[in-house]
Amino acid sequence: MMETLGVEVQAIDPGSVVLAFDHDDRLTQQHGLIHAGVLGTVLDSACGWAARSLMPADHAVLTVEYKLNLLRPAQGERFHGTGRVMKPGRTLTVAEGVLVETSTPDRPIATMTATLMAVAGRGIKD
Amino acid sequence: MMETLGVEVQAIDPGSVVLAFDHDDRLTQQHGLIHAGVLGTVLDSACGWAARSLMPADHAVLTVEYKLNLLRPAQGERFHGTGRVMKPGRTLTVAEGVLVETSTPDRPIATMTATLMAVAGRGIKD
Amino acid sequence: MMETLGVEVQAIDPGSVVLAFDHDDRLTQQHGLIHAGVLGTVLDSACGWAARSLMPADHAVLTVEYKLNLLRPAQGERFHGTGRVMKPGRTLTVAEGVLVETSTPDRPIATMTATLMAVAGRGIKD
Amino acid sequence: MMETLGVEVQAIDPGSVVLAFDHDDRLTQQHGLIHAGVLGTVLDSACGWAARSLMPADHAVLTVEYKLNLLRPAQGERFHGTGRVMKPGRTLTVAEGVLVETSTPDRPIATMTATLMAVAGRGIKD
Numbered sequence A, B, C, D: 001m002m003e004t005l006g007v008e009v010q011a012i013d014p015g016s017v018v019l020a021f022d023h024d025d026r027l028t029q030q031h032g033l034i035h036a037g038v039l040g041t042v043l044d045s046a047c048g049w050a051a052r053s054l055m056p057a058d059h060a061v062l063t064v065e066y067k068l069n070l071l072r073p074a075q076g077e078r079f080h081g082t083g084r085v086m087k088p089g090r091t092l093t094v095a096e097g098v099l100v101e102t103s104t105p106d107r108p109i110a111t112m113t114a115t116l117m118a119v120a121g122r123g124i125k126d
Helices: A036-052 B036-052 C036-052 D036-052
Strands: A008-013 A016-022 A060-070 A078-087 A092-101 A110-119 B008-013 B016-022 B059-070 B078-087 B092-101 B110-120 C008-013 C016-022 C060-070 C078-087 C092-101 C110-119 D008-013 D016-022 D059-070 D078-087 D092-101 D110-120
Touching (some): A036 A092, A036 A110, A036 B036, A036 B059, A060 B036, A060 D110, A110 C060, A110 D110, B036 B059, B036 B078, B036 B110, B059 C110, B059 D059, B059 D110, B110 C110, C036 C060, C036 C078, C036 C092, C036 D036, C036 D059, D036 D078
Antiparallel strands (some): A060 A110, A060 B059, A092 A110, B016 B078, B092 B110, C060 C110, C060 D059, C092 C110, D008 D016, D059 D110, D078 D092
């Protein structure tokens, strides 16, 4: 999905991940703004990878839930989404995400709180 | 964005909208499941259009916030996402969304609660 | 806390719990409505007990997170809050809650989605 | 409700409010921890008053929705809840809240994101 949206990894640090993408008409809604779902997808990935960065190597990460707030219209040329672990845990990790237009990094467009679950081994099933 | 994801409108009724899409490798995450962000995007659209269906014709709808819960792995061939207005309002509308694999409609994969705002005229700005 | 708020258990079934309380000036905010936090407290308890009702007897239940939507002003004489398990799980359970004024059960005042965690034994620690 | 819980106002600044309360057995759940609903109530009030502090004097503030994440067990002697406006708006304001035990201010026990609505005049109705 990251390829489908044209998302690039900008930075990966323990507990923090930055993803970036350019404006593309394929990602917009009916008013030409970036679709809220795209913002959610990018921040969910950033939060998930940030959580994953603090887990044992053989663990997978699954999103349990997330909440997205849209604070400003998602317009501009390039966007950055940062995921940061607020509270790591053996089973559950809570992370927060912030998405900005790259040229106005102090004006959040969207914020996320996400709960992620560590899954031992590769066993992801119901 | 709906085109980018291959989403089709299945049904539009006052206060309720159903969207559908097929499995596509372009929509998956690292384990081959549909990316949580796709589920969020489809349900956000379904909730937004459901809200829009009860607003005056010259009003636009903006997502204020949404919360997505992932209940089961998003695997299968075809998926349906339904948005339904829980509480319409002059300014704010609350809607709920449910996403299922089409062959197992009683087993929700993801649920959403979304808050949508009516914006009079076409003026969508900060 | 249930005693402090004057909350009574109305019904306990597997996966579903109903709590009730009367209007009391001690529970109101500055406009005489029941404080949103009271609605959250009652629905959190109802969701937690509903989740607990489907867990092994030696497990405790902890709230991971919840989201509360306020749909209508919380005014009236008596209120009912229902918690219902949407998806039980070995580790995580997702429940939803609805709070109504008792005389208008079809007009939800507040709705909740909650994620609950089962904790084996009595060990609740950081 | 703030009186019922024994909550004191610690600080009020434009866009930021700090509330405090002491441990009290009346506020606990079945394991002796402070009930999650109390944390939600205090943070909802802190967020609401923080939002109110940036609104015109004749406006009231109503909570539209909030999400609470529980990060650590709520135990200790005294607690502080801070509400801070993230994005003020003419109609909607988004605020975030953090609750800590007073002696460990860098270890959040609970975090909130809240959406608040300004209501002109004193008219709070359905």
